[in-house]
Amino acid sequence: HLAGTGGMVSVPAGLAEVGEWIARWGGDLSIAAVNAPRQVVVAGAAQACAEFVEAFAERGARRIAVDYASHTAHVEAVEDRLGEDLAGLSPVSGAVPFYSTLEARVVDTAQLDGEYWYRNLREPVRFGEVVAGLVAEGHRVFVEVSPHPVLGMAV
Template identity: 50%
Template sequence: AVMVSLAAVWEDWGVRPSAVIGHSQGEIAAACVAGALSLEDAARVVALRSRAIVALAGKGGMVSVPLPVEQVREELAGYEGRVSVAAVNGPASVVVSGDVQGLDELLARWTEAGVRARRIAVDYASHSAHVEELHAELLDVLAPIEPQAGRIPVYSTVTGEVEDGS
């Protein structure tokens, strides 16, 4: 709501984006601002996604790691299927996500090595294989939503490519 509202205020002031990009729930806001999703459909996606994620509560977590993604990926060897890179936020800012035990082990290793990794205050493993268990439910509840080509190009955070929103 805040992201879409800010974009509307900026547009009212004459500031119009030539493209949009968003991360996680911000992708929904970006699609709305681009015109690929109506405000009603964007709100529906946020609400239904949030409701579905409740099923993941208590099963995982996330950790912010101030290291380059290449180094983090090397350190995740042996954790396949348990912990994975969830987000690359900068050259030395990575978030990993996954099983609680795997995250605890990695956090202890990084802390011992002097890396200031920190747990993020969530009890589910967003942006990980854990979310796959919601796939069928989300396809079902979001089936009535029909994205369309937007008036503004949308950069995909998955591919890095420009999408039309449809």
């Protein structure tokens, strides 16, 4: 239901700066993720994303190859469907600490119910905060295991 309704743009700039840049688009663009101090993702309406890239291409803004706007109000269109689909989840506590990029802290995995996963898709990703917190705790080795290694550079 979200396919074709929006887009996402990677921007090599800080959160405050990008926040100022997107202001002219009002609610058509939002901060979708802060992956590092100078690595922000903007998402929203497809046309607004295209205009944003055109306006800030010289600053490094580039489209991400998706046609939906995760981590924005666009996701509210599938809230009821996700609620139904995830209603049967019965999360349990795990033995390995789970660092939530939604909460930017360790979360007991018993809390990862359908509402959590909806919020995870609707609200901005706080990956940069999690990595900074892990570094502050003394962690020094990070491995990206996703099929699309977009976060390795952010780390």
